[in-house]
Amino acid sequence: MAIYYSEEHEWVLVEGDTATIGITQHAADQLGEIVFVEQKEEGDDFEKGDEIGVIESVKAASEIYAPVDGEVVAVNGDLEENPGKLNESPEGDAWIYKIKLSDASQLEDLMDLDGYKALIG
């Protein structure tokens, strides 16, 4: 198990050829109170950099960009009814997708925790 971070403030928890992705606590704090999450569906595939969802806070809408290529294998449906969970535990219960990785080598372009901490200062 290894965890990676993207410059778009997502975390990617890798277990074998699947990964769980979500947004960081820093991102959730910056967005403010989250009131709506638009997600892709199981089976949707995407490439690194694609828009794979939208998070709406009381302030504004923000896109979620794919940190790697992959396919959605599970969607956290709880966020539809309880979008506020993304503020409470964005790095825990409030994961956004489980995905199947298409190209594990892309993980090398992401950051480790120390790198991410340096990014957000």
Added chain:
Amino acid sequence: MTDAPKRTPLYDLHVELGGKMVDFAGWEMPVQYPMGIMGEHNHSRAKAGLFDVSHMGQVILRGENVGEKLETLCPQAYATLKEGKARYGFFTNEEGGIMDDLIVSNAGEYFYVVVNAALRHQDIPHMTANLDGVEVTEIFDRALVAVQGPSAENVVGDLCPAARDLKFMETTVADINGVECRISRLGYTGEDGYEISIPDDKAVDVCRAFLAHDDCEPAGLGARDSLRLEAGLCLYGNDIDQSTSPVEASLGWAMQKRRKEEGGFPGAARVQKELAEGAAKKLVGIKPDGRAPARQHVEIQCLEGNTIGEITSGGFGPTVGGPVAMGYVSAGHGQPGEKVNLIIRGKVQPAEIVSLPFVQQNYKR
């Protein structure tokens, strides 16, 4: 340095209270405090919120028959505005569009006008050029704050008993903590409350006195926007602008009968024609069925799929507990209960046209 955002007399207090400062209309203003937009919104509906609105322009008009002269610029009955009363209005342009919206108060010896922050530089010369024999003085040495919510009467009244005697849209001058303030019972949230003009060097002291009340918490621009949206109140630049007429903006209620009949304000021909025959479009409330907020510029379609208009203000309404919006729909549409579709990020989201406001206004009449 001319482009650096300006600071209100309450800037240091905002920072001390943990306000998250943003540039708004050239002013460094708190968008929220640590309580958060939703918390500040809910607190203002349940108890009382303290808002800094010092970025707005405060203007004194002195001269003979100021009210009558204002009628040449506005479709409101300001000639008959009684001393101690305030009235919402707007400047219209020659095409019948809205140049700005404002609050005019008859203070007895003078008229007191509050205009939008971003339009101070338009409105002051406009009045100076067009109000013959009227001395137009912009006030630069007073803060303006709003105390809004059901506890506002206690928050302000405990320090200033005269505030309790005011009714909605009444104004007076009274001391708060030994400081002479102009106190007006009105606001921009749909709640009971006051707007209070305070000498700038005493503004922090007076605000601290309000905040010392258990029921009063600071609230930022974020909550101000969601509160006014739920209250169905227009935001200049979003819902109304130079091109929209007051009839289109569903502001017929803000033009008094005599003015609508007599005209005599810029663009009266268009306004009177639209009053008689209907306008090409009108501003309505829109309630999305789902949870997705519909924000400014979202397209509105009828069920047949034709574009009928656009959202001008929209977001999450904490009191409603879901998304709320306002927007224009073309003539022939806009009856409450009408089903429409919103196109949000390319997806069709069903919605319904509803009567405004979304949240019942709670004024002290």
